[in-house]
Amino acid sequence: MTIETPARAIPARSPAPTRGVAVPLRREGPAKLTGTALYTDDLVFPGAWYGATIRSTDAHATLLGIDLDPGFPWDRVVVVTADDIPGKNVVASIAADQPILVPVGGEIRHQAEPVALIAAPDRDTLREAKRRVTLRTQPLPPVYDPLESEIVFAHYDLGRGDVDAALATADVVVEGTYRVGHQEQLYIENNAMIALPRDDGGITVHGSLQCPYYVHRALIAGMALDDAHVQVVQAETGGGFGGKEEYPSMIALHAALLARRTGKPVRMIYDRHEDLSATTKRHPAVIRHRTGLTRDGRIIAQDIDLVLDGGAYTTLTPVVLSRATIHAGGPYDVANVRIRSRAVMTNTPPNGAFRGFGAPQSEFAAEMQVNRAAERLGISPLELRRRNVYRAGGTTPTQQVLGVDVAGLDVLERAAEASGFERTREQTASARAARRPGARTARGIGLALAWHGAGFTGSGEEKMGSVASLEITGDGEIRILTASTEMGQGTKTIFPQLVAAELEIAYEDVVMAPQDTSFVPDSGPTVASRTAMVVGGLLVHAARRLRAEVEGRTGRPFGLSWRDDAREHGPTRIDEQFLPYPGRHFDDDTYTGDAYPSFGWAAAVAEVEVDLDTAEVAVLRVVAADDVGRVIHPVLCEGQVEGGTLQAVGYATIEEIKLLDGRYLNDRLQTYLIPTSLDAPRLETILVEARFEDAPHGAKGVGELPMDVGAPAVVAAIHDAVGAWIHDLPATPERILAAIAGIEPPGPPGVSAVSSRSDVVPPQPTSDAA
Amino acid sequence: MTTNLTVNGAPVETEAPGMRRLIDLLREDLGLTGTKEGCGEGECGACTVLLDGAPVLSCLVPVCQVGGTDVRTVEGLTPVAPGGVTLGVLQQAFLETGGAQCGICTPGMLMAGEAFLASGLEPTDDAIREAIAGNLCRCTGYTKIIDAIRLASEREGVRRGAA
Numbered sequence: 001m002t003i004e005t006p007a008r009a010i011p012a013r014s015p016a017p018t019r020g021v022a023v024p025l026r027r028e029g030p031a032k033l034t035g036t037a038l039y040t041d042d043l044v045f046p047g048a049w050y051g052a053t054i055r056s057t058d059a060h061a062t063l064l065g066i067d068l069d070p071g072f073p074w075d076r077v078v079v080v081t082a083d084d085i086p087g088k089n090v091v092a093s094i095a096a097d098q099p100i101l102v103p104v105g106g107e108i109r110h111q112a113e114p115v116a117l118i119a120a121p122d123r124d125t126l127r128e129a130k131r132r133v134t135l136r137t138q139p140l141p142p143v144y145d146p147l148e149s150e151i152v153f154a155h156y157d158l159g160r161g162d163v164d165a166a167l168a169t170a171d172v173v174v175e176g177t178y179r180v181g182h183q184e185q186l187y188i189e190n191n192a193m194i195a196l197p198r199d200d201g202g203i204t205v206h207g208s209l210q211c212p213y214y215v216h217r218a219l220i221a222g223m224a225l226d227d228a229h230v231q232v233v234q235a236e237t238g239g240g241f242g243g244k245e246e247y248p249s250m251i252a253l254h255a256a257l258l259a260r261r262t263g264k265p266v267r268m269i270y271d272r273h274e275d276l277s278a279t280t281k282r283h284p285a286v287i288r289h290r291t292g293l294t295r296d297g298r299i300i301a302q303d304i305d306l307v308l309d310g311g312a313y314t315t316l317t318p319v320v321l322s323r324a325t326i327h328a329g330g331p332y333d334v335a336n337v338r339i340r341s342r343a344v345m346t347n348t349p350p351n352g353a354f355r356g357f358g359a360p361q362s363e364f365a366a367e368m369q370v371n372r373a374a375e376r377l378g379i380s381p382l383e384l385r386r387r388n389v390y391r392a393g394g395t396t397p398t399q400q401v402l403g404v405d406v407a408g409l410d411v412l413e414r415a416a417e418a419s420g421f422e423r424t425r426e427q428t429a430s431a432r433a434a435r436r437p438g439a440r441t442a443r444g445i446g447l448a449l450a451w452h453g454a455g456f457t458g459s460g461e462e463k464m465g466s467v468a469s470l471e472i473t474g475d476g477e478i479r480i481l482t483a484s485t486e487m488g489q490g491t492k493t494i495f496p497q498l499v500a501a502e503l504e505i506a507y508e509d510v511v512m513a514p515q516d517t518s519f520v521p522d523s524g525p526t527v528a529s530r531t532a533m534v535v536g537g538l539l540v541h542a543a544r545r546l547r548a549e550v551e552g553r554t555g556r557p558f559g560l561s562w563r564d565d566a567r568e569h570g571p572t573r574i575d576e577q578f579l580p581y582p583g584r585h586f587d588d589d590t591y592t593g594d595a596y597p598s599f600g601w602a603a604a605v606a607e608v609e610v611d612l613d614t615a616e617v618a619v620l621r622v623v624a625a626d627d628v629g630r631v632i633h634p635v636l637c638e639g640q641v642e643g644g645t646l647q648a649v650g651y652a653t654i655e656e657i658k659l660l661d662g663r664y665l666n667d668r669l670q671t672y673l674i675p676t677s678l679d680a681p682r683l684e685t686i687l688v689e690a691r692f693e694d695a696p697h698g699a700k701g702v703g704e705l706p707m708d709v710g711a712p713a714v715v716a717a718i719h720d721a722v723g724a725w726i727h728d729l730p731a732t733p734e735r736i737l738a739a740i741a742g743i744e745p746p747g748p749p750g751v752s753a754v755s756s757r758s759d760v761v762p763p764q765p766t767s768d769a770a
Numbered sequence: 771m772t773t774n775l776t777v778n779g780a781p782v783e784t785e786a787p788g789m790r791r792l793i794d795l796l797r798e799d800l801g802l803t804g805t806k807e808g809c810g811e812g813e814c815g816a817c818t819v820l821l822d823g824a825p826v827l828s829c830l831v832p833v834c835q836v837g838g839t840d841v842r843t844v845e846g847l848t849p850v851a852p853g854g855v856t857l858g859v860l861q862q863a864f865l866e867t868g869g870a871q872c873g874i875c876t877p878g879m880l881m882a883g884e885a886f887l888a889s890g891l892e893p894t895d896d897a898i899r900e901a902i903a904g905n906l907c908r909c910t911g912y913t914k915i916i917d918a919i920r921l922a923s924e925r926e927g928v929r930r931g932a933a
Contacts, residue, residue, distance in 0.1 A: 188874045188908055668811065
C-alpha cells in the first residue's frame with residue numbers, strides 16, 4: 001500500500017501527515033481473536049425462550065385467517081398476532097407503510113412477510129408449533145416488473161443546461177440500457193436479537209445492529225413505550241454493510257412482543273435461510289442513458305432515466321434513490337444533464353441499504369457509457385476520463401460548485417500508473433487481434449472511475465443534529481460516548497485514536513462507552529460512510545473544548561493535569577452537536593445546492609481472464625485508488641478498500657438472486673455464492689488524501705467508495721478480453737456467451753419469473769410396469 | 771449413550787444424543803461460544819474446528835462421530851500465561867496485519883490457518899488461499915488474512931529454525 005498526497009496544495013492543518021505514524025492495533029481485536037467477543041447468539045439469558053416468525057408464502061394476497069391446528073397443545077407455546085401489538089402496527093421508518101405483522105383482513109405484499117410470531121421454551125416444540133399454523137389467503141394479482149409498476153415511492157427530476165439542444169449538436173450519441181439485480185449483504189453473522197421484559201413494563205433488547213436509535217424509535221412506536229422504558233444494546237456485530245440498518249427494527253419488535261407476552265427473555269436468532277429470504281437486498285435497477293460527445297472526446301450531454309425496484313415497502317428507498325440519482329452521471333463535468341428517476345413498488349421483499357446505497361447501480365451504468373463512448377471514438381478510456389473528470393470548481397447536476405478537495409484526476413492517474421493500464425491494454429489488444437479460433441482463454445483489462453458523496457445526502461445531517469460526547473468520568477477515565485457501532489470497520493479504534501491525538505495523551509487512556517441507548521447520545525446511524533467524517537469530527541471538536549476547559553482550570557497542559565483536575569473538580573462532560581458545515585446549503589424543494597459537504601473519489605483497474613469455452617471469468621488483479629480525505633488508520637482503511645472491492649467483484653461476476661413468483665429461489669448459502677479466497681483477485685490499494693477542509697481532521701469516509709468502481713472495471717475488462725459488452729449485472733457466463741453470440745441475454749436480473757399454471761405438467765401415471 | 775472425547779486438552783464426557791451437532795455440544799453444552807455458526811449447512815466455514823488436527827465443519831459433524839477424538843477450538847489456541855490471556859503467534863499475526871474485521875469468521879479462519887501452519891507447507895499465496903478456501907469472509911477481501919497466515923508461518927519457521 002502507498003499513501004499519496006496530491007501534489008496540488010491543499011491547506012494542511014493539524015494533525016501531522018499520517019504516513020509513518022505508529023497506529024494502534026484494533027481495540028477489540030484480542031477479544032475477537034480469542035473467541036471471547038460476545039455476539040448476540042453468544043449471550044446467555046437463563047430461562048430464555050426461542051422465537052420464530054410465521055411468514056406469508058404468497059407474493060400478494062389478502063390475509064383471511066390464521067388457523068391453529070387443534071391437535072397441537074397450544075398452551076405450551078405463545079402465539080402473537082397483529083392484535084397483540086400495543087402501539088402502532090408499523091415499523092417506524094421514512095413512510096408508515098410496513099406493518100410489524102399483517103393483520104387478518106390486511107394485505108400481504110411479499111412472500112416473506114411476517115404474519116404471526118411463536119415462542120416456545122425449546123427449539124423442538126417451536127419447530128413443531130410452526131408446522132401447525134396455516135394461513136388462509138385470497139391471492140391478488142402481483143406486480144414483479146418495476147417498469148410496469150404504477151406505485152411510485154419517490155421520484156426526482158434534476159439537471160442543468162439544455163440536453164436536447166446539446167444532443168442535437170453532438171458528433172456522437174451513445175445509447176444504452178443497463179440492468180442490475182439484487183445483491184445480498186451476506187454478513188457472516190445472521191440477524192439476531194434478544195428481548196428482555198423488564199419489571200417496570202419496559203423492554204431491553206440486545207442485538208446485532210448498525211443503528212441503536214433506529215431500533216429504539218421503532219420500539220417506542222410499536223410497543224407504546226416512552227424513552228425511559230426502552231433500552232437498545234448492540235452486541236458484537238458480525239458485519240452489516242447496510243443490511244443491519246433497518247431490518248433489526250422489525251426483529252427487535254418481534255422479539256419484544258414475544259418477550260412481553262411470555263414474560264421471559266426471547267431469542268430471535270435467524271438462520272441463514274431466513275436471513276436470505278426475508279431481509280433487505282441491494283435494489284435492482286434499470287438505467288437508460290443517452291450521452292452526447294464531441295469528436296475530440298468532450299461529454300456535452302447526458303440524458304438519464306433511472307428506475308429502482310423498491311420491493312414491497314418504502315423502507316429507505318427514497319434516500320437510496322436520491323443518492324443513485326445525484327451520482328447517476330458519474331464523476332464528469334457535463335454542461336447539459338437531465339436525470340429523471342423513480343423508485344417503484346413490486347411484490348418482492350423490500351430492498352434497502354447496502355454499501356454504496358444506490359450509487360453502485362447508477363455509476364455502473366455511467367461508467368459503461370464512458371467506456372463504450374471511448375471505444376466508439378477510438379480514444380483510450382483513460383484519456384476520455386482525463387478530459388471530462390471533475391476538477392476543483394466544477395459544477396454538479398444539483399448546481400453544487402466543488403471545492404478544492406476534488407481528487408478525481410489523482411485517483412485516476414494513480415490507479416492507471418500502478419496497474420500499467422495503457423501498456424497492458426496494448427498487450428491485450430494485440431493478443432485479441434492475433435487470437436486464433438480454438439483459443440482457450442483471453443485476458444483483458446478495464447478501468448472505472450467514481451465519485452461518492454461523503455455522509456448523508458442533502459439536508460439529512462442538518463436535520464438529524466447528531467450528538468457525540470466526551471467526558472472525564474468520576475472514575476478518572478476519559479470516555480467517548482457515541483451511538484456509532486463497530487461492525488468491523490474500526491470505529492472503536494479510530495475514535496480513541498482521534499481523541500488521544502487531540503488531547504496529546506496515550507491511546508490506552510481513552511475508553512469507549514458501550515453502544516447502549518441508556519448511556520450514549522444519539523449520534524446518528526452508522527451508515528453512509530459518515531462515522532469517521534461526521535462523528536469523528538464531532539469528537540475532535542469535543543476534545544478541543546475539553547482540553548481548553550481543563551487547561552483553563554489547571555493552567556497546565558491537558559496531558560499533565562487532567563487526572564488532578566478529575567480529582568479536584570470532578571467529572572467534566574462535553575456534548576458536541578453537529579452544526580452544518582459553513583456555507584453549505586441544500587434546498588429539498590428544488591433539489592439544488594450542496595448535495596454533499598464533500599466527495600470521495602475512487603478508481604479501479606481490473607484484470608481478468610475469461611475461459612472462452614465456458615465464459616467463466618477469473619478476476620486476477622484489481623488496483624484500487626481511493627481518496628478518503630485523510631487516512632486515520634492505514635491498516636483499517638486499506639481493509640475497507642479491499643473488502644469493498646471484493647464485494648464489487650462479486651456483484652460484477654457471480655452474485656445474483658433469481659426469483660420465481662416473487663420468491664427468492666437461491667435463498668441459501670449453498671445457492672447464493674460470494675467470492676472465496678480462490679475467487680478473490682490480488683488486491684492492491686493506493687490511498688489518496690485530498691483533505692476535506694471543513695472537517696477538523698480532514699476525513700471524508702471510506703466504506704462505500706470502493707463499491708462504486710469494481711463492477712464497471714471488471715465488465716470493461718471482460719469486454720477487453722472477448723470484445724463484447726455485457727449490459728446486465730452480474731456478468732455471468734450465460735450473459736457473456738449471449739453477448740459474444742449477439743443473441744438476447746437470459747432474463748433480466750432482479751425480475752421475478754412467473755410460473756404459469758398451464759406450464760405445470762401434472763405427474764403422469766406410470767405405466768412402465770405394463 | 772456416553773461419548774468421551776478431548777476438547778482443548780481437557781477430557782469431556784457427554785450424554786448428548788448421537789445426532790446432536792458438534793457445534794451445539796461445544797457452544798451450548800460446554801459454553802465454548804468462540805466457535806460460530808454462519809449457515810448451518812457447511813458452506814461458510816465459520817464453525818471450523820480441528821478434529822484430531824484436521825479442519826472440520828462442526829455444524830456437519832454429529833456427536834456420534836467424535837468419540838475418542840481430540841477437538842480443538844479457538845479457545846484452545848489461546849495460551850494462558852501467568853499474567854492472564856496472551857495471543858498465540860497466529861492470533862498476534864491476525865491482529866497486526868488486520869486479518870480480523872467484524873471477527874465472526876475469525877475463529878474458523880484461525881483454525882484453518884492453524885491446520886495450514888501444522889501442515890508444514892510452504893506459505894505461498896496459492897497454498898494459503900487453498901487452505902482457507904472453505905472459509906468465507908465478507909469484510910477483508912482475504913488479503914490481510916493471507917498476510918497474517920504467511921507472517922505467522924514465517925515467525926513459526928524462525929522459531930523452529932532457532933530451536
